[in-house]
Amino acid sequence: MSQQDWSGVIHPDQTVLQPVIWTCQNPQCKPPGRHSFDFQSDYAVCPKCKAEGYPLVQKVTLIHFLLPQIDGPIAGQYSRYCLPCDPKRDNMATQTNGEAATDQPQLVNCPGCLNAMQKAMAELGGKILGPSGRPLDLQTQTPIALE
Ligand SMILES: [Zn+2]
Numbered sequence: 001m002s003q004q005d006w007s008g009v010i011h012p013d014q015t016v017l018q019p020v021i022w023t024c025q026n027p028q029c030k031p032p033g034r035h036s037f038d039f040q041s042d043y044a045v046c047p048k049c050k051a052e053g054y055p056l057v058q059k060v061t062l063i064h065f066l067l068p069q070i071d072g073p074i075a076g077q078y079s080r081y082c083l084p085c086d087p088k089r090d091n092m093a094t095q096t097n098g099e100a101a102t103d104q105p106q107l108v109n110c111p112g113c114l115n116a117m118q119k120a121m122a123e124l125g126g127k128i129l130g131p132s133g134r135p136l137d138l139q140t141q142t143p144i145a146l147e
């Protein structure tokens with residue numbers, strides 16, 4: 001298998017490519033106290049043990065943050081949403097492209113979403129922009145009333 005087979009084509013539905021996160025199941029690679037060794041790469045090759053592909057090296061599901069946004073491009077059951085890493089993206093993350101999305105900020109592992117969330121938190125003192133551009137409390141997921 002050529003290395004090209006592992007590159008960006010893995011995410012056909014992503015409009016903005018995020019780094020692919022892999023996990024190596026080799027017990028000799030895992031840091032103390034961790035279940036596995038995770039790394040970002042375009043290729044399914046462990047930088048420590050050089051194992052390539054399944055079963056040792058497996059893709060980690062990319063978990064985006066579902067940000068409630070009143071005019072967001074993604075329609076949910078009770079709200080509309082956007083993905084912070086790609087606010088214009090209108091197709092939901094699906095399991096078939098190795099992606100998922102959650103409204104639980106602590107479960108998010110998408111580097112783009114985490115960056116956007118951290119940036120928002122830094123600029124807004126712990127808040128992220130929510131529906132109508134209002135700051136959203138990341139803990140309670142509720143928009144903060146503006147005075
Ligand atoms: Zn390894």
Ligand SMILES: [Zn+2]
Pocket residue numbers: 063064065083084085086110111112113114
């Ligand atoms: Zn994302």
